[in-house]
Amino acid sequence: MLDDAMNELAAAGSAAVVQAAGTDAWPGVRGPVARWFSRGDPARERAELARLDRTDANVAGAAGDLGRRLRGDEQISWRTRFEIALDDLDDGARGERGDELRALVGELRAAVARSGPSVGHMTVSGPGAQAAAGPVVNYGSPVNIGEMHGDLRLDRPSPPDPAEG
Numbered sequence: 001m002l003d004d005a006m007n008e009l010a011a012a013g014s015a016a017v018v019q020a021a022g023t024d025a026w027p028g029v030r031g032p033v034a035r036w037f038s039r040g041d042p043a044r045e046r047a048e049l050a051r052l053d054r055t056d057a058n059v060a061g062a063a064g065d066l067g068r069r070l071r072g073d074e075q076i077s078w079r080t081r082f083e084i085a086l087d088d089l090d091d092g093a094r095g096e097r098g099d100e101l102r103a104l105v106g107e108l109r110a111a112v113a114r115s116g117p118s119v120g121h122m123t124v125s126g127p128g129a130q131a132a133a134g135p136v137v138n139y140g141s142p143v144n145i146g147e148m149h150g151d152l153r154l155d156r157p158s159p160p161d162p163a164e165g
Contacts, residue, residue: 001087002083002086002087002094005098006083006086006087006094006098007083009082009086009098009101009102009105010079010082010083010086010101011079012102012105013078013079013082013101013104013105013108014074014075014076014077014078014079014081014082015075016104016105016108016109016112017029017033017052017055017074017075017078017108018055018059018071018074018075018078019108019109019112020108020111020112020115021052021055021056021058021059021060021071021074022056022059022060022061022062023112023115024115025108025111025112025114025115026056028111029108029111029112030049030052030053030056031049032104032107032108033048033052033104033108034048034049034052036100036101036104037081037085055074055077055078058070058073058074059071059074082101085097086098086101
């Protein structure tokens with residue numbers, strides 16, 4: 001049975017895999033993940049690559065509620081796979097593989113950050129301004145971004161409907 005740290009590591013691994021799926025980071029992510037699971041077995045690596053490509057196909061382009069559900073399903077599946085892979089090891093090997101997985105998660109997160117725009121620090125102020133951990137919605141208030149990775153595209157908002165004031 002895995003301890004809490006290993007369960008959290010499996011969750012982080014699955015989240016990183018699913019976050020990368022369907023993005024420009026995917027080609028650089030799938031190989032290291034397949035190698036982590038295959039442990040040097042070429043036939044198993046090919047099987048893992050096929051499984052990863054199915055994940056990518058399942059979530060690519062899926063948006064809204066369907067996209068959230070598909071990503072959630074894939075995340076559960078990959079978490080279970082990471083947990084099983086870690087649970088099948090003795091304590092010493094589990095520690096080593098856990099360290100390898102921790103490093104892999106860092107690589108995956110970095111690859112995703114390099115592949116698309118992301119905001120590290122943000123301040124939104126003024127009436128009606130909203131911010132979330134994902135897209136930013138701003139209704140004409142100032143936004144200060146302290147860290148930006150990738151491209152930032154700004155569109156001029158359409159004028160408000162006269163009926164709205």
